[in-house]
Amino acid sequence: MATIELEIDDKKHGAFKVYEDGSEIGEMVIGVKDPVLTVYHTEVNKSAEGKGYAKQLLDTMVAYTRENGLEVKPLCPYVHAQFKKHPDVYNDIWLKQ
Structure with missing residues (x-):
């Protein structure tokens, strides 16, 4: 069973990381400068591609964003492609510039 943890430093830079059997298999790199959470990069190991881990990272980030009013x-x-593909799901948190 995969688990996702937010690992963030004092400067609010870090990542949501996904682990399977204790090994990191993917991450979503973020930075937070209230009230904005910037997503820089999402990557899943080749061996774990196609198993929905990127979507799990996205869902976890979205829940965190909503819980924290970001x-x-x-x-x-x-992430940008998912926001464009499903604007009805993400419009409430999407900072368009």
Whole structure:
């Protein structure tokens, strides 16, 4: 069973990381400068691709964003593509510029 943890430093830079059997298999790199959470990059190991881990990272980031009253600046191509594909799901947190 995969688990996702937010690992963030004092400067609010870090990542949501996904682990399977104790090994890191993917991450979504972020930075937070209230009220904006910027997503820079999402990556899943080749061996774990196609198993929905990127979507799990996205869902976890979205839940965190909503719980903390933030907006998302999606610089990551994957996140930006998902926001464009499903605007009805993400419009409430999507910081468009």
